[in-house]
Amino acid sequence: MRIKSVQAWWVRVPIEVAKQHRSDFGQVTTFDAAILRIETVDGLVGWGEGKNAAGSAGSYGALVHMLNHEIAPQLIGRDPADIGIIWEMLYNGVRHETAAHAGHAMPQLARRGMSVAAISAVDIALWDILGKSLGQPVWRLLGGRKVERMQAYASGGWAPADAIGEQLKSYIAKGGFKALKMRVGAMDGAPHVSAARVRAARQAIGPDVELMVDAHGTYTVAEAKRFIGLTADLDLAWFEEPLIADDKSGMAEVRASGSTPIATGESEATRYAFRDLAVLKSADIFQPDPAFCGGISEAMKIGTIASAFNLRFAPHLWAGAPCFFAGLHVCAASPASFIIEYSLGANPMIHDLVEETVEAKNGMIAIPEKPGLGFTISERFLEAHAQRG
Numbered sequence: 001m002r003i004k005s006v007q008a009w010w011v012r013v014p015i016e017v018a019k020q021h022r023s024d025f026g027q028v029t030t031f032d033a034a035i036l037r038i039e040t041v042d043g044l045v046g047w048g049e050g051k052n053a054a055g056s057a058g059s060y061g062a063l064v065h066m067l068n069h070e071i072a073p074q075l076i077g078r079d080p081a082d083i084g085i086i087w088e089m090l091y092n093g094v095r096h097e098t099a100a101h102a103g104h105a106m107p108q109l110a111r112r113g114m115s116v117a118a119i120s121a122v123d124i125a126l127w128d129i130l131g132k133s134l135g136q137p138v139w140r141l142l143g144g145r146k147v148e149r150m151q152a153y154a155s156g157g158w159a160p161a162d163a164i165g166e167q168l169k170s171y172i173a174k175g176g177f178k179a180l181k182m183r184v185g186a187m188d189g190a191p192h193v194s195a196a197r198v199r200a201a202r203q204a205i206g207p208d209v210e211l212m213v214d215a216h217g218t219y220t221v222a223e224a225k226r227f228i229g230l231t232a233d234l235d236l237a238w239f240e241e242p243l244i245a246d247d248k249s250g251m252a253e254v255r256a257s258g259s260t261p262i263a264t265g266e267s268e269a270t271r272y273a274f275r276d277l278a279v280l281k282s283a284d285i286f287q288p289d290p291a292f293c294g295g296i297s298e299a300m301k302i303g304t305i306a307s308a309f310n311l312r313f314a315p316h317l318w319a320g321a322p323c324f325f326a327g328l329h330v331c332a333a334s335p336a337s338f339i340i341e342y343s344l345g346a347n348p349m350i351h352d353l354v355e356e357t358v359e360a361k362n363g364m365i366a367i368p369e370k371p372g373l374g375f376t377i378s379e380r381f382l383e384a385h386a387q388r389g
């Protein structure tokens with residue numbers, strides 16, 4: 001097996017006005033992603049995704065250019081089954097052979113951010129190819145799946161206090177979810193406004209539905225502590241990204257200030273960043289994004305760190321189909337996983353980019369059975385919204 005071609009596109013899908021929402025990321029009018037296609041000499045095709053924006057909308061010209069003009073030439077002619085070797089080659093750059101012989105990383109200077117987003121896209125596509133070449137779903141190559149269906153949570157919740165209850169209950173009606181996540185933080189202006197929205201949400205859904213909140217990293221340490229104090233009686237399942245990712249010790253201080261579990265990691269990349277979160281006791285739940293953290297390979301390593309530190313693992317899957325499906329396989333195979341993120345905002349990059357129907361039933365999502373990642377890209381939809389970088 002050899003890699004014949006590597007092609008990335010910036011896919012930008014407009015979201016119709018009635019389905020748009022507003023958060024601290026502004027009015028979300030498009031869903032953007034870097035979608036990668038790798039084809040082997042024998043005609044196998046794998047799909048990957050890289051991400052440089054946590055929200056749906058983002059600018060992907062540079063990432064797509066990097067994939068097409070800097071990464072692609074390094075992949076042509078390689079055996080696509082060399083997934084881990086290729087990961088380390090791309091991460092270590094010109095010193096990759098020295099690093100391989102020495103047994104430790106010697107990464108290039110630009111070792112985070114867009115570089116690892118590009119590696120993520122490659123890694124996801126190579127796992128897709130390996131699975132297809134062996135006729136097996138990726139989870140089987142990762143050690144098997146622990147369940148056939150996994151609990152999912154509805155991810156959304158932007159409405160003000162007087163409407164948040166109805167918004168969350170509409171998610172339950174749609175997918176039978178028993179766990180819901182709502183947004184808080186800077187979009188509300190002050191912690192007490194967010195706390196009032198969360199209180200209204202809890203009153204509307206009752207005590208038996210799990211409720212999580214996500215601040216998108218927009219609080220200071222002091223604000224996050226105030227929010228925890230104001231919501232201490234609301235039995236939150238987790239408080240996500242209270243602070244920016246660059247304040248890991250502040251995150252530990254927030255975590256120690258109350259009993260609300262802290263979740264974080266969608267803005268973090270590589271095993272090294274999650275090692276620091278674990279050692280600093282900054283979080284209870286790790287949330288790597290497969291399209292940003294380093295792909296399926298790195299997400300599995302991060303899940304292992306979570307397990308070793310007796311923490312849990314709930315990948316960030318607000319994403320396009322390659323990343324979302326990658327997350328399903330990782331969750332199926334990881335001992336520390338327990339729940340899947342399922343976006344209730346407009347998400348054409350999952351629902352329209354693939355031929356399959358992706359849906360939650362009774363709050364559960366099926367782990368794919370088909371070889372590879374288990375989806376078929378809609379070439380017609382891709383062509384309609386793709387531009388080459």
Ligand SMILES: [Mg+2]
Pocket residue numbers: 214216240241266316
């Ligand atoms: Mg989040």
